[in-house]
Amino acid sequence: NAGVTQTPKFQVLKTGQSMTLQCAQDMNHEYMSWYRQDPGMGLRLIHYSVGAGITDQGEVPNGYNVSRSTTEDFPLRLLSAAPSQTSVYFCASSYSSWGGQETQYFGPGTRLLVL
Amino acid sequence: GNSVTQMEGPVTLSEEAFLTINCTYTATGYPSLFWYVQYPGEGLQLLLKATKADDKGSNKGFEATYRKETTSFHLEKGSVQVSDSAVYFCALRGNAGNNRKLIWGLGTSLAVNP
Numbered sequence: 001n002a003g004v005t006q007t008p009k010f011q012v013l014k015t016g017q018s019m020t021l022q023c024a025q026d027m028n029h030e031y032m033s034w035y036r037q038d039p040g041m042g043l044r045l046i047h048y049s050v051g052a053g054i055t056d057q058g059e060v061p062n063g064y065n066v067s068r069s070t071t072e073d074f075p076l077r078l079l080s081a082a083p084s085q086t087s088v089y090f091c092a093s094s095y096s097s098w099g100g101q102e103t104q105y106f107g108p109g110t111r112l113l114v115l
Numbered sequence: 116g117n118s119v120t121q122m123e124g125p126v127t128l129s130e131e132a133f134l135t136i137n138c139t140y141t142a143t144g145y146p147s148l149f150w151y152v153q154y155p156g157e158g159l160q161l162l163l164k165a166t167k168a169d170d171k172g173s174n175k176g177f178e179a180t181y182r183k184e185t186t187s188f189h190l191e192k193g194s195v196q197v198s199d200s201a202v203y204f205c206a207l208r209g210n211a212g213n214n215r216k217l218i219w220g221l222g223t224s225l226a227v228n229p
Contacts (some may be wrong), residue, residue: 004158042221043159043204090158102208103149104217106158 023091138205
């Protein structure tokens with residue numbers, strides 16, 4: 001199993017540009033989520049999905065869109081990039097969203113710089 | 116709502132020193148508790164977990180005991196190595212209703228010097 005994969009690893013955007021961060025998992029996990037990690041602020045949940053066709057907002061959803069057309073893929077779209085979206089983005093998955101004991105598996109991250 | 120509080124870093128230790136990273140929580144019911152570790156340039160990975168009171172999670176020489184009476188889940192290691200240098204995150208996940216979301220501490224950076 002490749003686990004959770006993310007592409008690209010690093011991206012530079014200009015203000016106003018759009019892009020899609022890709023995330024895929026091959027573990028047949030039901031639950032997938034996107035976090036951003038910023039210094040001094042820990043991990044903040046952007047969006048999450050409890051299954052194909054079902055998505056919901058996390059703590060900081062503004063400026064981001066997601067979709068979940070398949071179990072495997074959960075792309076994150078930046079509609080119009082802003083410098084405040086400069087961050088490291090992590091995708092994570094777990095087998096079920098309903099089990100409190102579930103381990104989350106993280107991708108290696110995408111480092112995004114918005115100029 | 117549920118919350119997690121971790122001791123602030125950075126923590127700097129010499130090799131073979133004893134490590135404690137404090138984590139306390141606020142939660143209703145009986146949450147599961149986790150420690151995740153993030154090595155430089157990588158994503159987070161589960162270090163250990165405990166799912167009920169008095170459980171002890173352990174892995175790679177690290178231990179943490181789920182203490183419901185003090186609402187704590189402190190991470191300890193008896194003798195740290197340079198390779199333990201990383202950021203450590205305490206997390207909580209409730210087991211019922213709207214409390215199933217994973218709640219994260221802010222992370223504690225550990226640097227171990229040879």
